Amino acid sequence: MTLKLQMLGTGSAFAKTYFNNNALIYDEQYTLLVDCGVTAPQALHQMNKPFNEIDAVLITHIHADHVGGLEELAFTMKFRFQRKMKLYIAEALVDTLWENTLKGGMYQKDEIMQLSDVFDVCPLKPAMAYDITNGLRIELLPTQHIPGKDSYSIYINEHIFYSADMTFNPLLLHHLVNTRGCDVMFHECQLEGIGEVHTTLKELMSLPQSMREMIYLMHYADNKDEFVGHTAEITFLEQGKIYSF
Ligand SMILES: Nc1ccn([C@@H]2O[C@@H]3COP(=O)(O)O[C@H]3[C@H]2O)c(=O)n1
């Protein structure tokens, strides 16, 4: 199963030269949007890709750079394309996405009263694999990001780890490589400072060479170019480029 991945953006939450860290995953004619941040509508517009060319959206956690574009996506689907997009979301996030994020902007008496009025909601149980298509299997892995906040990484097709936002978890990374056949990691990265809610480049550099070779960095700050050439075997993911795995 070969998948294609294209980052809509590779920036950290407040980056200004990169769009939010959101991805398109392609399996032949099927397109899954992974996270839909504030900048996702603009990024898709620049790629000439209207919302109705996307089959489903999956969200990893509730921060504006991951869900801030959902209101525009859902309104556009409802009023312009007259249909709902499929929304893959951890079951623990369903109520809070509506009550604490979307309801304020989207509520409309008798028309939009709940999340299922604007999305075809598909709640996912963590640590359970789901076949989205014949060639795309996803599993949400609960990971630490912000204290008390549910947040998930994604394990794709039994060999690709997509961290989303998380603090460094070398035990999980070793476990995935040693017992689950992981050989590619798209990992978020804080280039400088202490990683209170993110994983730092320094932490990723502390992994063995064999694991560094698997890592593609994403969710990085505007000064990323200062670090090119200083990441040993680790590679930077480039916004807009299509990768095959
Ligand atoms: N305890 C926190 C909480 C949040 N933040 C910043 O807010 C951003 C929210 O999106 P993010 O991509 O998770 O990155 C977070 C931090 O930049 C932070 O730096 N410390």
Ligand SMILES: [Zn+2]
């Ligand atoms: Zn983020």
Ligand SMILES: [Zn+2]
């Ligand atoms: Zn976050």
